[in-house]
Each structure stands twice: as structure tokens, then as C-alpha cells.
Amino acid sequence: MARMKFYCDAERCIECNACITACKNENEVPWGVNRRRVVTINDGEPGERSLSVACMHCSDAPCAAVCPVDCFYTTDDGVVLHDKDICIGCGYCFYACPFGAPQFPQDGAFGTRGKMDKCTFCAGGPEPDGSPEEHRKYGSNRLAEGKLPICAEMCSTKALLAGDAAVVSDIYRDRIIKRGASVLDWGVSYENASLRASKGMSGKSSLKR
Amino acid sequence: MPVMKFKALLLGTLLLSLMLTGQALFAAVPSHDKPAGTVESPGTDYWRNVRQRPAELVTLQKEGKRGEVRTQVRGIDTAVLINEKGEQWRQYRVEMLIPGAMRLLGGVVAVLVILYLLFGARAKAPEDSGNRLFRFTGYERTMHWVMAGAFLFLGLTGLILLFGRPLLIPLLGKETFSTIATTSKQLHDLAGPLFLVAVLLFMLRFWKRNLFQKHDVKWLLTAGGMMGGAHPKAGFFNMGEKLLFWSVVLFGLAIALSGLMLLFPNFVQQRVPLEGAHLAHTLGAVALLAAVSGHIYMAFAVKGTLPGMTTGYVELNWARSHHSEWAKQKEETGDVISREELERDIGTPSTTVEKGA
Numbered sequence: 001m002a003r004m005k006f007y008c009d010a011e012r013c014i015e016c017n018a019c020i021t022a023c024k025n026e027n028e029v030p031w032g033v034n035r036r037r038v039v040t041i042n043d044g045e046p047g048e049r050s051l052s053v054a055c056m057h058c059s060d061a062p063c064a065a066v067c068p069v070d071c072f073y074t075t076d077d078g079v080v081l082h083d084k085d086i087c088i089g090c091g092y093c094f095y096a097c098p099f100g101a102p103q104f105p106q107d108g109a110f111g112t113r114g115k116m117d118k119c120t121f122c123a124g125g126p127e128p129d130g131s132p133e134e135h136r137k138y139g140s141n142r143l144a145e146g147k148l149p150i151c152a153e154m155c156s157t158k159a160l161l162a163g164d165a166a167v168v169s170d171i172y173r174d175r176i177i178k179r180g181a182s183v184l185d186w187g188v189s190y191e192n193a194s195l196r197a198s199k200g201m202s203g204k205s206s207l208k209r
Numbered sequence: 210m211p212v213m214k215f216k217a218l219l220l221g222t223l224l225l226s227l228m229l230t231g232q233a234l235f236a237a238v239p240s241h242d243k244p245a246g247t248v249e250s251p252g253t254d255y256w257r258n259v260r261q262r263p264a265e266l267v268t269l270q271k272e273g274k275r276g277e278v279r280t281q282v283r284g285i286d287t288a289v290l291i292n293e294k295g296e297q298w299r300q301y302r303v304e305m306l307i308p309g310a311m312r313l314l315g316g317v318v319a320v321l322v323i324l325y326l327l328f329g330a331r332a333k334a335p336e337d338s339g340n341r342l343f344r345f346t347g348y349e350r351t352m353h354w355v356m357a358g359a360f361l362f363l364g365l366t367g368l369i370l371l372f373g374r375p376l377l378i379p380l381l382g383k384e385t386f387s388t389i390a391t392t393s394k395q396l397h398d399l400a401g402p403l404f405l406v407a408v409l410l411f412m413l414r415f416w417k418r419n420l421f422q423k424h425d426v427k428w429l430l431t432a433g434g435m436m437g438g439a440h441p442k443a444g445f446f447n448m449g450e451k452l453l454f455w456s457v458v459l460f461g462l463a464i465a466l467s468g469l470m471l472l473f474p475n476f477v478q479q480r481v482p483l484e485g486a487h488l489a490h491t492l493g494a495v496a497l498l499a500a501v502s503g504h505i506y507m508a509f510a511v512k513g514t515l516p517g518m519t520t521g522y523v524e525l526n527w528a529r530s531h532h533s534e535w536a537k538q539k540e541e542t543g544d545v546i547s548r549e550e551l552e553r554d555i556g557t558p559s560t561t562v563e564k565g566a
Contacts, residue, residue, distance in 0.1 A: 017281055037282035039290045041259055044277075049255075053290065062299045068370050069390050070378055086387040088394050090370070091474065094285075095484050096299040098292050103284070104474075111475025 002164040003078035004121055004143075006152065007172055008052045011179070012159035015040055015050040019151035019160055023054075026122065026150040027139025033103040035119040036151055052151070052160050055080065055101035055119035063093035063102060077143065078165075079121040084137050089113040121162070122149040260291050285478045298484040302491075310495045311372060317499045321506040329510030335526035341546045342528050342539050344517040349414060353518055356407035360461075362400050364498050366393040371491070398472055405465035412458050418445045419454040424534070445535045449507070456500050460493040467493070522551060 015038050023029065023036045036054035057080045064072035064080065071086035072093075091113050093102040107114030124141030127134035134141060142149065152162035161168045258266050280287045345353070369377070370393055378386050428441040428448035446454065467486040470477050477483060508515050513527035525545060528536035539545065546554075 020282065032284070034282045034284055034287070037280050037284070037287050039278060039280045039288060041278050041290065043279040047255070051290065062295060065303050066299050068374055069387050070374050070383055071387070083383075086383050088387065088391045090394065091483070092302070092487075095480050095487070096295045096302075098295050100286055100289060100292060100480075106475075110473045111478075113474060 003166075004057060004123075004163065005078070005165040005168050006054065006056060006121075006149075007161045007168045009159045009161065009172065009175065010049040010051050011175075012157045013038070013050040013052060014157055014159070016156065019052050019155060022150045022154050023119070026142075027120075028135075029117065029139065030105045033105055033117050035101075035103065035117065037100075052155075053099050053101075054151070055097075055121070056099055057121055062096040062098070066092045066096045068092060073126070075123060077121075077123070079123045079143070081120055081123060081125055081138075082116060082118070083126050084115045084117075085126075087115045089115055091116075119149075122147070262291075262293065286480055292480055294481050294484055298487070301488060306491055306495075307371060307375065310491070311375075313495060314368075314498055314502070317502050321502055325506060325510055329506065332510060332512055334512035334524065335530055337548075338525045339548050340525040341522040341548060341551050342525055342536065343521060343544065343546065344523045344528075345521045347521065350518055350521060352407065352411050352414060356404065356411050356457075359400050359404040359407055360497075360501065363397055363404055364494070364501075366397040366400075367494055368498075369393045370397070401465065401468045401472060404461070405469070408457065408461040408465060415454060416458075419451045421448075421451060425451065440530045440533065442534055443532050445532060447531065453500055453504050456497060460497040460500075463489050463493040464497065522546070 017038050020034060020036050020038065024034075027035065029035055036052060038050055038052050040048060040050045042048045057074075057078060059078070061072060061074070061080045063082075064070075064074075067082075068090060069086050069088055071083045072080060073083070074080050089104060089107065089112070091102075091104060093116060094100070094104065101118045102116045103118060104113035104116055106112065120138050120141075122140050122142035124130075124134045124144065125138035127137070129141050129144035140150070147153065149162045152160045161171060278288050278290065286292065370390060373386055373390055373393075377389070381389070422444055424442035424444075425448040428443055431441050433441065433447060433449055467490040470486040471483065471490060474483070477486070508518070511531070513524050514531075517523040525536065525540075528539070
């Protein structure tokens, strides 16, 4: 069985924020809710890196551990989803999550939290796949249509990868081998870091020249 | 002899080679303790710093000497990549609070029930002297019961939210429990401010009578007469009541103020202060629930106590043994009312019925 994972390659992310826009459009996310965000570290310095972050669909999710009404479940694909009919909007998942994934629309006076909303890996919710109910509460269910999350599918630099963990890690491993692990070391360029030419790669390798 | 010489030579060579290779090995190991032959990736340190955020890095970032962490997404804590306190908070709630509170409160209630069955149920009030002392005014009794009602209601709804997942979901199922939890949360939010007002008014009314006095030490040392036989001296309130009063003030205010933080997420939004508020709220609530359980036990186990808070009057002999100094003072000023006089003035339920018939 596949185990779905996101991976954001910080060497490739150009902080274009298109993943956020695509997610909002695809899932018709309410105002004030951002299922995904791009965080830039050392902004404006040499060595600046950006990362696109959303729910990481943890194997042992802290949100599920602290939920007082036990509304989280993990699908067969390893996607962590929640049931908005059960959620009481207490905010505990937001306190526990390492990535700041759970989001709360304001519901009523004094900023009272509504039902929690978070990245669903474009896999909808507990309602029947593709039903209007599911779309209204959770947005698109692209996984049921055989597609991957929209944020990763349209990422222009292919920094954001989504899919079966084995495939994602194979792609990333291949990238590491080609460019070397130490690209952050100032002075070691992509050219010098490339140790050997790989099949089908032209123009990137230092050996090729 | 040549054998000995050879052996010495062999030993010398071995030692020398060991020293040399040892030195070579030592030189090969980098300054930080990594196995020989490891090439440190600068990327590793970079991301380790991002994840663990050492204090010096945070300071550098605040002073603007290092690049800042930014995001274009507006919201709560969006520029924080990793919420490092979240895991500590999860451990506190799931591994300490829920099982700990269950054991403590369950244990306290069990011990008190056993004590009541063994001693409290059989305890008798002192012989009726036929005289009464006025103890609590109508305002004081109303304040007490409003605060007590709000506290018990908040305790019940709070415990439903705390223990619902391990105790109620297996019995009721998730859907039913979700309805109960939503109702509990809404009512808990509504009753909370009432409790804050009640605690403040209660504190203003009673703080003076709860200042500690010299004879309170002896009360504490003899555990209110449970050890040592005779009842120790006590004023209007005894040491047990004073300790309960100050824990109500201390924990009650901690619960109410942290509750306000949790109640209005539009004022305080960041996760770390909210996690702290949850910590104070739950620790205070569990401590106060345990203390109040003891208070409720005393009200039922010590006969003659409850009428003070229901009718406002207590029996004179009860006051002499439990609040000796206060009773002495009342008797000196002549504030003693006979039972007949009292019944004529306010009437007890039984006499009212007789009069009506």
C-alpha cells in the first residue's frame, strides 16, 4: 500500500507562492485559512532557503493524539484526515502540531474558533468520494480521481513533491546524487558538486565539459 | 638471552607503531566527535539550526545580524517553521495530565467515600443546647452557592472534555460524544466569566476573616483535632477553611484568568502563551477539584456544619467545639438566639407547614 508524503526541496523552491494560490483555488478554502504557506529562512542573506509547508501527514500524528473528541483518522494511503462533523473547534491540534497545519476560521464573536480546516492531501474527507457534501467541507478529492495534490502537480520548479513515499524519496535521492549533498557550502557550486555524469543528463555535469 | 632481546625489540616496535598509528588516528578525527571518514554536510548544520533554533541563533535573528524568517502568508505564527513547544505540550496533556488527574481525582473521591462510610456517616452533632448563632448573611450564602454552582458546573463540563475520549467515547461512540462535547464546551465558555465574578466578590467579602492567626498553627499540627483528641482553638474560620479559601482565591483566579486567555483567541493568538494558559488552567482546576472534594466531604461528615450555609444559623455547642474563639466572642456580646425565637422569626420548613395547616 502506498504511503503518501510531501517533500519540499529547499534547493529548488523559489518562493513563488503558487502552491498556496493553487490550493486555495482548488479547495475553495475559506477566508483567513491557509492550508499551505511558504516560509523563507535567512531572508535576504546568502544561503537563503524557502520551504513550502502544510500538513505533513505524520505517521504518528500529534494532532490525533491530543484531539479530545478523536476526530482524526489515517487513510489506507497514509493521509491524515479529520471529520468536521465531530470536531468541536477547541484548537488543541493547533497547539500540538509541529508545522502549524491546523487552521481555524473565525466563527462568531471574539474570534471563537470554528471547525478546524487543514491540508487534506487533496483527498477530501469521510463523506463519499466526490460528493457535494465532501467538496463543501473539505474541498477537492483529487486522490480519488487518480491525481496528486494540486500544489505539487503545478509546482514550476518541481520543488514540492507529493506522492508515494518510495517514489518521492527515489526522486530526491537521485537529485542528491546528481548535485551533491553539500551545495549549501558557500563556494561549492552545483557544477563542482556534480561528481559524475548521469545517463540522460547534459549540460549540468562538470565532467561533461 | 637472544630470545629475550628479540622479545624486547618486538615489544618496542609494537609500542612505537601503536603510538604512531594512534596519533595518526587522532589527527584524522575532526575536532567534533565524529567517526573518522565522515564528511560533514553544511546543509545538515543549517537545517539542524532551523529545527532546534539554538538561543544564540534566535538572538542573532532578533538583532538583525542574521537573515530573518519570513512568510507572505498572514496568520498566527506563520513565520515559525517548527513549533518546538508543541511536543512538550502533547506529552503534558496526553501522558501526564489525563492519567494523572484520573488517578488523583479518582483516588481522592474513593478515599473520601470510604472515610464517610467508616466515620462520617456515624458521626453525631454535639447535643443541642437550644441556642443558635448567626453565621452567614443572605448575601454571603448566595455568593457561596453561586460560586459553588458555577464551579461544580465548570468542573463537570471540563472533566467531560478532559476524560471524554478515554471514558465516554467507548460507551457512547464518537458522534454522540461530539454533541455532548460541543455542548459542554459552549456552556463551559459561558459559565466561566460568572465564576470569575463570583470568586472576586467572594474574595472581597471574606479575605479579612481568612487572615492567618497564631492559634491556626496548632490547628494545623493537630489536623483540626483529628490527632490529639480535643478541638484546637479556632476563630470565625478554622485553619482548614482558611487554607481552602486561599486555594480558591489562588487557583480560582489562575483558572479564571487563564480561561479568559483561552476564551478569546482574538486577543492572544500565539501557541506558546495558549499552551501555558492550558497548563495553568488544568493544573489549577485539578488541584481545586481535589480541595473542594475535601470541603464537600467535611460539610457532610461534620454534623451541624451545613445549616450555617443553608439557613445562616449554627448550633451553639457546634460553634463552641469547632470555632471556640468566635463562639466565646458571640456569647460575650450576647448574640445568642434561642431556637424558639429563631423559629418564630424565620420559621423552619416543618413549623411553617404546621402554621399553615
